[in-house]
Amino acid sequence: MANSKELIKTTDLLLEIASILMVSGANTIRINSNIDRFVEVLNYKASCFISHKSIVMTVYTENDLESCTRVKNIPPYAINFSIISAISKLSWEASNENWSLNEIAQAINSIKKSKRYPRIIILLAVSIAGAGFCNIFKGDYINMLIAFISTFTGLFILQTAHQKHFNLYFRIFLASFIASFIASLGVVYDIGANPVAALVTSILFLVPGVPLINSFTDLLDSNIINGLVRFTTGLMIVLAIAMGLFLTLLIFQLN
Amino acid sequence: MQESLIHLIEVATWSGFAALGFGILFNIPRSAMVTVFCLGFLGGFIKFLLTEFELNIIIATFIAVIGIAIISIPLAHKIHHPPVIFCVPPVIPMIPGYFAYKTVLSIMNFIFIETNLDKRIELIDAIYSNGFTMVFILISIAVGISLPMLILRKTTVKNI
Numbered sequence: 520m521a522n523s524k525e526l527i528k529t530t531d532l533l534l535e536i537a538s539i540l541m542v543s544g545a546n547t548i549r550i551n552s553n554i555d556r557f558v559e560v561l562n563y564k565a566s567c568f569i570s571h572k573s574i575v576m577t578v579y580t581e582n583d584l585e586s587c588t589r590v591k592n593i594p595p596y597a598i599n600f601s602i603i604s605a606i607s608k609l610s611w612e613a614s615n616e617n618w619s620l621n622e623i624a625q626a627i628n629s630i631k632k633s634k635r636y637p638r639i640i641i642l643l644a645v646s647i648a649g650a651g652f653c654n655i656f657k658g659d660y661i662n663m664l665i666a667f668i669s670t671f672t673g674l675f676i677l678q679t680a681h682q683k684h685f686n687l688y689f690r691i692f693l694a695s696f697i698a699s700f701i702a703s704l705g706v707v708y709d710i711g712a713n714p715v716a717a718l719v720t721s722i723l724f725l726v727p728g729v730p731l732i733n734s735f736t737d738l739l740d741s742n743i744i745n746g747l748v749r750f751t752t753g754l755m756i757v758l759a760i761a762m763g764l765f766l767t768l769l770i771f772q773l774n
Numbered sequence: 775m776q777e778s779l780i781h782l783i784e785v786a787t788w789s790g791f792a793a794l795g796f797g798i799l800f801n802i803p804r805s806a807m808v809t810v811f812c813l814g815f816l817g818g819f820i821k822f823l824l825t826e827f828e829l830n831i832i833i834a835t836f837i838a839v840i841g842i843a844i845i846s847i848p849l850a851h852k853i854h855h856p857p858v859i860f861c862v863p864p865v866i867p868m869i870p871g872y873f874a875y876k877t878v879l880s881i882m883n884f885i886f887i888e889t890n891l892d893k894r895i896e897l898i899d900a901i902y903s904n905g906f907t908m909v910f911i912l913i914s915i916a917v918g919i920s921l922p923m924l925i926l927r928k929t930t931v932k933n934i
Contacts, residue, residue, distance in 0.1 A: 544800070545858070546858075548924075549856070549858070598799075598800045598801070599800070599801045600797075600800045600801055600802045600803070600806075600858070600859045600862075601801050601802065601803045602801075603856060603858065603859065604802075604803055604806075604855040604856055604859055605803075607855075607856045608854065608855075635801050636798055636801060640798065641798055641799055644794065644795040644798035644799065645795050645796070645798070645799050646795075647791055647792075647795050648791060648792040648793075648794070648795025648796055648799075648867075649792075649795070650788075650791075651788035651789060651790075651791040651792035651795065651867070652788075652792050652867060652871065654784070654785060654788040655785055655788055655789055655792070655818070655867060656871070656872055715875075718875070719871050719872050719875040720871060722871070723869060723871045724796075724799070726866070726869050726871070728796070728862065728865070728866045728869060729800070729862060731912065731916055732862060732865075732915070732916050732919055732920070734916070735913075735916035735917060735919075735920050736916075736919075736920040736923070736924065739917075739920050739921070739924055740924060757874075761874075761878050764875070764878050765878055765881075765882055768878070768879060768882050769882060769886065772887070773879070
């Protein structure tokens with residue numbers, strides 16, 4: 520009986536790790552390899568099915584006499600590369616030093632508590648990135664300022680809508696519409712050398728780079744379902760961005 | 775020559791900043807920031823150098839992304855972070871925003887505004903050429919970033 524309790528605890532911990540990795544934006548290959556490393560330390564074997572909203576995992580003993588299958592729902596997605604890196608490092612340490620179940624659980628808990636950068640730093644950094652984009656697309660420094668302001672406002676709206684638990688695609692539409700609206704004022708009043716550059720770059724901070732890149736990585740490794748799911752998510756986000764831009768262009772009748 | 779070199783460095787620096795900004799949005803660890811900036815700079819430098827020599831933008835992007843992905847694998851071993859952390863933020867500045875904008879603009883004009891038949895044909899050309907350039911750049915980014923990691927994954931990064 521004690522043995523089966525431990526098995527359930529192990530399964531829960533592994534599911535927790537897999538779901539944290541999934542939420543943080545790891546691809547399926549990485550999740551599987553991390554789980555394999557942890558499961559080897561704990562002297563079990565594991566097989567799992569990972570999809571976008573839930574994970575099914577069976578953990579079993581070498582001789583196949585005992586097994587435990589559980590399902591876990593995945594919380595909302597928030598890309599966090601620090602967590603991916605920390606869990607990857609943890610898995611290597613654990614397998615090198617032969618950690619016990621409790622030690623791994625404690626380490627995972629402390630990783631889960633790690634904080635993100637403060638909101639204002641994220642806002643400023645992404646806005647500077649938007650200004651940088653504008654320079655890449657041949658804008659001058661006045662255009663870069665417009666791109667900075669519109670990215671800042673757009674991201675602010677996106678974060679606020681996120682806190683109010685709006686639908687993902689609706690809040691991306693909203694952010695895209697507002698950011699492009701502000702930037703297109705520059706086009707209407709013809710501010711700077713290349714105002715279109717500011718309009719183009721004002722919405723680039725919304726681009727779903729991580730889902731799209733992960734989708735191809737998954738597809739190339741024959742995780743077809745997960746690859747398609749991620750691709751569809753990325754496509755829906757692109758569609759929402761295009762809708763926001765579309766509305767702005769229609770309002771200002773730009774051509 | 776010298777002027778275009780200075781311009782190239784300016785643009786590459788800004789793509790470094792763009793990479794760093796996205797890195798912070800994705801919450802990269804603090805110890806990875808300098809590397810992400812340098813890789814963003816390098817990627818921008820390669821891409822704009824190649825487009826300066828009038829290489830097709832799709833191929834230029836592909837070469838720059840493959841370069842970033844290959845360099846990030848030994849770096850990952852040295853700085854002790856998985857390679858994804860170094861190679862995803864620097865490729866974000868290469869996303870074809872301009873072509874996406876042109877495509878959406880042409881679609882809107884085609885549907886809502888333009889009635890002249892000749893201009894409509896021009897718009898169809900614009901929709902297809904910009905749209906497919908955008909799609910192929912996206913594919914070359916995705917494949918370029920995954921291929922080196924997948925090929926070298928079998929031996930795992932730690933053992934290289």
